[in-house]
Amino acid sequence: MTASFLDQLEAVLDKPGLLRPGDGLERYESEWRGRYRSRALAVARPQDVSVLAAVVACCARHQIPVVAQGGNTGLVGGAVACGERRELLLSLDRMTAVRAVDAHSACMTVEAGCTLHNAARAAAEAGWRLPLALASGGSATIGGILATNAGGNETIRFGNARAMVLGVEAVLADGQVWHGLSPLRKDNAGYDLAQLLVGSEGTLAILSAATLALRPLPAQRAVAWLAVSSPAAALKVLGELRRVLDESLSAFELIPAQAIEFVQQLLPEATCPVASDSAWHVLVDCDCARPGESLRETLLMVLERLYADGAVNDAALAETEAQANAFWRLRESISDAQKTGGVSIKHDISLPVAEIPSFLDELLPMLQRQVPGIRPCVFGHLGDGNLHFNLSQPPDMAADGFLAREAELNELVFARVLARGGSIAAEHGIGLLRRDWLARSADPVALEAMRRIKQALDPNNLLNPGKVVG
Ligand SMILES: Cc1cc2nc3c(=O)[nH]c(=O)nc-3n(C[C@H](O)[C@H](O)[C@H](O)COP(=O)(O)OP(=O)(O)OC[C@H]3O[C@@H](n4cnc5c(N)ncnc54)[C@H](O)[C@@H]3O)c2cc1C
Known part of the structure; x- marks a missing residue:
């Protein structure tokens, strides 16, 4: 057979x-x-x-x-x-073509195996921005990004991957091709099947291409690294920047001192942009399509005010694009750098933004009591409530011994996330890793609806069985 x-x-x-x-x-x-x-x-x-x-x-x-x-x-x-x-x-690694960039409809049509960086480069060459930024963008593909509804650094401004999807071409479980590519911004003719397939992790159909909405390229940009005393102070800064910068605020990343320590172990040449020994840092990126210097001046003005208020302890504004890239390199090296601290147990969670300071105040001491010496490395996209709640092993504990505590630590973390109305799978999806937690924590009505959709589109359970609800 x-x-x-x-x-x-x-x-x-x-x-x-x-x-x-x-x-x-x-x-x-x-x-x-x-x-x-x-x-x-x-x-x-x-x-x-x-x-x-x-x-x-x-x-x-x-x-x-x-x-x-x-x-x-x-x-x-x-x-x-x-x-x-x-x-x-x-x-999908041989289906990598950029089929078209349509300037009138501000969109592009790309095959599923095209990497994010190659798609973004093709858009930029045609004068457009593909509004999605992930550290994995050199390898992650448009198909995988849509199948997981990836988030990334700029979700606070542009939304998750689904926000850029205008249409998709997909192969259904029986081999039929659905030709759903479209530049239309308005199309309420029936259910939105493209959006149903986004985030379905290969369990409902195979995506072969997509039409993606584009934005204008930025003409000015300002990037700053801030030292703050606490997540509560970071939230105050976020509120103020949102109010003043509005649409121009494209990233707001929370970074703990522990993450900087790990990055400097991996990259000894990496320097922290601020001298302050604050426990928490923030990376802010803003840009807009309007030419000029006004954005930098506005950011500077707000930061001076926040410094005077005591919300910001120290700040460095990138003077050049190279410096801005160096700030981002620090941030994007955290996942790799965490390996210098041994093994870790990771949680990709989201919470209502206002809950984050008290969530951390409650949970971090609890974790220390549970596993003395544990090194939390909690970082991520604070602007949209998404934290990578990563826990590194205590230096004096065996890796196996620490990993053996995973189920117990998951219970501790996820119980508090769910109690505060958060999500146990913010941007990476469910896959195999969180399947049991989805079954445990999802609304039963929603779960049953998901199972019925799966049954309707893939009655023989042939597409990525065992993942999500399969
Ligand atoms: C260093 C690093 C940083 C990351 N940063 C982020 C981040 O900021 N935000 C974020 O959201 N994620 C992030 N990720 C996770 C990952 O990059 C994303 O989930 C990405 O979307 C996966 O794309 P991929 O092409 O590698 O998909 P794969 O890993 O190959 O597949 C992922 C899922 O999509 C399905 N799939 C893949 N292609 C198709 C297709 N054509 N049709 C149907 N289903 C398909 C697969 O079956 C699987 O279920 C990061 C990962 C790393 C390693």
């Missing part, structure tokens, strides 16, 4: 399009965190949507499950093929 399936796939795909075990599948089979490992039947790499559709139809005929994979940077095990039934890994 497997042999005849693979023979049929071979007839559909060209030579580079099918990798069987022994053909170098490794880079598709391991994932970024090294937490899960695929055992794929094979890897299919279609070069266009008709071949993609033929592959999915072949899987449907043989009842072979399919796991879509983009850049394989997902952090919840969504793109691994490790189910009970042997699964086909379906990589």
Whole structure:
């Protein structure tokens, strides 16, 4: 049965399009965190949507499950093929074309396997901005980004990935192609299927291309690094910047001193932009399409006021683009740098922004009591209430001993997140990692509706089975 399936796939795909075990599948089979490992039947790499559709139809005929994979940077095990039934890994890495940039409708149409950076570069070459910024953008693909409804640094201004989606082209579980690409900003003709597929993590359809809304390129920008005494002070700064900068505020990132310490262990040449030894820091980025210097002047004026008020302890305004990039490099190195502190237990949570200071005041001492010496490295997109609540092992504790406490620490963290009306999966999705927590914590009516949608679109549970609600 497997042999005849693979023979049929071979007839559909060209030579580079099918990798069987022994053909170098490794880079598709391991994932970024090294937490899960695929055992794929094979890897299919279609070069266009008709071949993609033929592959999915072949899987449907043989009842072979399919796991879509983009850049394989997902952090919840969504793109691994490790189910009970042997699964086909379906990589979009040969479908990378930018099909068109439409200046009149301010949008672009891109294939699912195109990386975020390549799509953004093509938009910029045509004079436009693709409004999404992720540290993983060199590898993460448009398909993966839409399938996970990725967030990122600029969500506070532009929203999550779904906000830029005007239409998608997708292959359904039986191999039919839905031609839903569209530049329309207004289309209320029936249910919004494109938005249903966004965030579905490969469980409802395979995305093959998307039409994405673009914005004007920035003409002026101001970036600042601030030292603040507490998350409450950071919130005060956020409120003031939002009020004065309005739409121009594009990122507001909270960074603890612990994260800077980890980054300096990884990159000894990295310097903190401010001398202050504050426990908390904030990275602010703002820009607008209007030319001039007014934004920098406005930011400076507000920061001076906040300094006089005591909300800001110290501040550095980037003088050059290179300096702004260096500030961001510090921020974007945190995930990698945390590995210098040994193993960690991570939570991608969101909370109503106003709850964050008291949430941290409640939970951080509790964690110290639970695991003395634990090193919380809590950072992220404070502007939209999304924290990477990462806990590094105590220096004098064995890695295995710390990881053995994961379930207990998850209970502690998620119980308090849910009690405050937050989410246990803010931007990385559910995948395998948070499937049980979704089942435990979602509204039962919503969960049942999700299961019915899955059943309607994928009755044989062939698309990424075992993930999300499958
Ligand atoms: C250093 C680093 C920083 C990150 N920063 C952020 C961040 O700021 N914000 C954020 O939201 N995430 C972030 N992530 C997580 C990750 O980059 C995103 O989830 C990203 O959207 C995944 O894209 P990908 O192409 O790598 O998808 P993959 O990892 O390949 O797949 C992710 C999921 O999407 C599905 N999928 C992939 N392609 C398709 C397709 N064509 N059709 C249907 N389903 C598909 C897969 O089956 C899987 O369930 C970060 C990751 C790393 C490693």
